[in-house]
């Protein structure tokens with residue numbers, strides 16, 4: 419929903435919701451990347467003018483470390499402030515307040531809302547009741563668009579391009595929402611994608627139609643079929659909390675671990691990414707290698723979010 423009475427503004431993000439990567443095209447990704455680079459090159463003083471006087475309101479109905487803190491840090495870095503609820507069980511939700519009412523309240527106190535919720539469709543719903551733009555910071559197993567923006571920016575920064583790369587995505591492709599947003603985003607580029615997972619954690623068949631409209635991919639349950647040719651290996655955590663049955667989780671627990679042995683088979687300049695948190699799927703001894711980019715990826719997350727907030731809240735953009 420557009421939260422202003424006029425048509426599109428220059429950058430296309432001004433006062434718009436960010437709910438799904440499916441709504442973003444290549445030109446918008448490129449505009450965000452260029453804005454992020456400009457933000458990164460600014461002095462702290464210049465940066466603080468971008469959203470001076472604006473307030474970000476966050477509502478997190480699911481745990482978060484990086485996403486919430488990076489929004490907080492990003493907003494502070496562009497001169498704004500943030501307030502919100504990071505553990506909704508301590509709020510009036512506990513007394514029975516609906517998501518709609520909580521969102522309505524939050525949109526009175528803030529200029530932009532950031533929502534994480536366990537239900538698919540939650541952010542889209544929130545955007546319909548909010549008078550302020552809504553950013554989806556994770557909706558169930560569905561999407562996590564700002565993670566995809568940071569993931570694509572990381573690839574572009576670390577590989578100097580996105581087109582032409584061979585990208586392997588390994589892990590919980592069934593419940594991992596970052597994977598869906600990443601795939602929709604990669605659909606704007608000319609990439610060769612391999613989806614690698616234990617059989618029970620394959621990509622959801624109700625989404626493959628949407629994904630295939632955007633890109634071609636090959637599915638596999640054996641990483642050794644692909645490891646030598648990958649430019650990027652994107653690793654994800656098994657989403658234990660989303661399994662309807664604990665027994666099913668135990669069957670796949672620990673079924674893949676990226677370690678130094680695997681790294682030795684990879685291209686020397688391949689990069690390893692992970693949205694984090696990591697549990698046991700990347701061995702800690704990989705962290706010190708030049709291939710490990712997951713902590714830098716988290717750092718880029720703060721800058722891409724700062725740029726996004728600036729283009730959403732500042733009509734002049736960055």
Ligand code: NCD
Nearest residue numbers: 485556595596655693694695
């Ligand atoms: C991800 C999420 O919440 O989907 N975390 C994050 O925001 N970086 C990934 C995960 O929880 O595994």
